[in-house]
Amino acid sequence: MLIAGNWKMNTDRQRAVSLARDVLEHVGDSDSDVLVAICPPFVNLEAVSSVVSGSAVRLGAQNVHHAESGAFTGEVSVPMLQGVGCHYAIVGHSERRQYFCETDETVNEKVKACVDSRLVPIVCVGESLSEREENKQEEVVTRQVRKALSGVDLPDAASLVVAYEPVWAIGTGRTATPEQAQEVHALIRGLLVQSFGETIGKAINILYGGSMNPGNAEELLAQTDVDGGLIGGASLKPDQFAAIVESARNQAAIN
Numbered sequence: 001m002l003i004a005g006n007w008k009m010n011t012d013r014q015r016a017v018s019l020a021r022d023v024l025e026h027v028g029d030s031d032s033d034v035l036v037a038i039c040p041p042f043v044n045l046e047a048v049s050s051v052v053s054g055s056a057v058r059l060g061a062q063n064v065h066h067a068e069s070g071a072f073t074g075e076v077s078v079p080m081l082q083g084v085g086c087h088y089a090i091v092g093h094s095e096r097r098q099y100f101c102e103t104d105e106t107v108n109e110k111v112k113a114c115v116d117s118r119l120v121p122i123v124c125v126g127e128s129l130s131e132r133e134e135n136k137q138e139e140v141v142t143r144q145v146r147k148a149l150s151g152v153d154l155p156d157a158a159s160l161v162v163a164y165e166p167v168w169a170i171g172t173g174r175t176a177t178p179e180q181a182q183e184v185h186a187l188i189r190g191l192l193v194q195s196f197g198e199t200i201g202k203a204i205n206i207l208y209g210g211s212m213n214p215g216n217a218e219e220l221l222a223q224t225d226v227d228g229g230l231i232g233g234a235s236l237k238p239d240q241f242a243a244i245v246e247s248a249r250n251q252a253a254i255n
């Protein structure tokens with residue numbers, strides 16, 4: 001299981017450091033059954049890295065460029081992220097697809113660059129509200145997952161994380177029901193098994209994201225194919241984030 005906090009474009013340097021300290025204090029030492037990660041804005045990665053280094057809390061970035069270096073003004077590469085201690089990078093978040101022209105093709109390039117260099121991509125997929133209303137979620141998610149993972153040579157299950165984030169549930173307070181989440185997670189599980197075989201496909205963490213909070217985490221995390229959460233709003237509140245981690249620990253103890 002993995003609980004990852006996506007801080008989005010929030011926190012100045014000082015706030016990022018104090019939030020990271022609070023998370024450490026609230027979450028304590030993460031156990032091996034439930035991994036914990038936080039993803040601050042690029043400019044605060046290094047400051048947060050010095051807070052969490054040596055602890056079990058892992059660091060992630062919110063985006064990455066597929067090239068190693070070069071004339072790509074404003075972009076940040078895989079080795080740069082690894083140089084400041086990142087273990088993960090979120091790839092293809094719906095806000096990036098929606099506002100920054102990311103496509104299934106660019107997502108695929110990023111995933112390949114990450115996996116090749118052992119930075120773990122958290123690949124986000126999910127349908128929009130109108131696609132859900134037209135009952136197209138399976139078609140959309142299947143296309144997104146297939147394209148994101150096309151040509152990816154995965155050494156093991158820990159090298160990839162997938163996050164199902166229905167766009168209509170992000171930051172809206174509207175959550176997918178546990179049944180809706182499980183239905184799409186099971187679909188993703190099948191695609192992962194198809195791509196990488198039974199052993200790896202079954203062990204890849206599939207996170208749910210979209211208004212996950214302490215009130216709904218337990219039910220969502222209890223679903224067979226929900227292996228954690230990608231948390232936006234609630235990750236900025238250490239007590240709420242810690243409560244979600246606690247739910248994941250309880251669930252891991254049952255499994």
Ligand code: PGA
Binds near residue numbers: 006211230233
């Ligand atoms: P939310 O965001 O928890 O605020 O809905 C989740 C995400 O966008 O990753």
